[in-house]
Amino acid sequence: MKNKTDFFNPMILVVGMLAFLAMGYIGSFNYRFEDPLKLEVILTIIFACIVFAIGVLLVKYKTNVEGKEITFLSEKLILALTIIALILQALNLVLLGGIPLFNSTLKANATTNIWRIAYPLFLIMLNLLLAKYYNRKYLALIIIGALIFGLNGYRTSVLGILGSSFITLYYLEKISRKFAILFIAAIVIGLMAVGYIASQSIAGQHWTLNPLELIFYRAAFTLEVFEKIIPLAGTTNGHILSMIFSSGSPRTFIGEYVLHYTVCLTSTLFGPVMLDFGYIGLTIQMLFMGMFLELVHKLKKGIGVGIYSIILTHTIIWIETGPTDIMIWFLYLIGLIYILIILYKNQDN
Structure with a gap:
């Protein structure tokens, strides 16, 4: 690239996570709570950012592969x-x-x-x-x-x-x-x-909120849901994960389990895995996402640019909504297939 700075390398996700936390913290004062977000929420999200960054750096400095063109489309x-x-x-x-x-x-x-x-x-x-x-x-x-x-x-x-x-x-x-x-x-x-x-x-x-206020409100509400999830960490024993790849509505289940009434909830990138597997699950998820995104980023060439852009964008969207959509995990599957094809082409050469 001619650009000196790669603004859309996977570490942009860390920027997004911290920005969302800041918006939710501001929103918790102005639109939703009598009390601000608990320190445990802030420290958990910072921990997730650190683990993600470790995953990115492991692939960035420990792998030596390059992208190849795919010509059959x-x-x-x-x-x-x-x-x-x-x-x-x-x-x-x-x-x-x-x-x-x-x-x-x-x-x-x-x-x-x-x-x-x-x-x-x-x-x-x-x-x-x-x-x-x-x-x-x-x-x-x-x-x-x-x-x-x-x-x-x-x-x-x-x-x-x-x-x-x-x-x-x-x-x-x-x-x-x-x-x-x-x-x-x-x-x-x-x-x-x-x-x-x-x-x-x-x-x-x-x-009564205007469009800008509504954004801060939504961030605060979503982080409030995550705040309520933390004491329940690891209590659903993989049920949300199984729902993602079978049937049912994971977000509705989270609403019923956490707030005890039927509502479809967004619970942040960290909420579903925390409910299912606690901090161990959160660590594995963030490490995997960091390594996976950096590998696709490193191999991007030709159609790989488009594949990386799609996966990165929807992972950023997950910061609010949570990784509960099988359709988006399908995009990760496409990324995995792309990685395997490129690694095969590298071996072949």
Whole structure:
């Protein structure tokens, strides 16, 4: 890269974790709690950051491999699959009978099987298309995708599309300072708009917070959930992990187990594994994520840039939501397959 500083190396996750902690701490004073977050929450998150950084450094300085080009994916095929994904999401909205962003009842049912195919397909193909066959006309697909998937009412879809494509373009050196400012502004405005509009459409709730205040509130609330999880560490004995890879709703289970009423909760990157396996599980998870992200980062070349961008972006999203989506673990599986292919190509040479 010509850029002197690699702003999107895996250590950006540490920045994200500490920033989220700071936002939640501020929010705990202003919008949610009479008392600020407990010291144990702060120290646990700092510990997780340290373990993650150790994982990154182990791979960075102890492995000697390089990325290779993968040539078997054609531009026409990737483009066709990208468009098919957009059509599937449009069909999903038609079958839902409305726009979930403006209707909380529809939003609760918006993550259909069609969406579970359409979103990862679009996300993967878009970034592979940009990484391997960059053309300025493909930038329109970013905006179209963010809009059509944003109608589902979930901020994570908007962030996943805009964030991953931004990182891909960054590594392709297609981003000027002016473009970067505009793109980041679009991400921030898009997230705030989707989150605020969706909150206003929830039946029976009346929010007085503005879009910026809502972000700090959400961070504080999510960290409050994690605060309540810490005394329960290790008590679910792997049940959440088994739900992720089978059936059921891990976030709803966490809501029932921690708060004792039926609600779908985000519990931070650390919450689910802490409930299941305690501090030992947290240590293993953060060490694995640090090593895995750094290995994909180190091997990224060609389509590898797109794969790394997708995985990094959704791991950053997990800082709030928690790693409870099998669909996103599927992206990790793609990353693992990519790693194995590149390692095989390195041995072959």
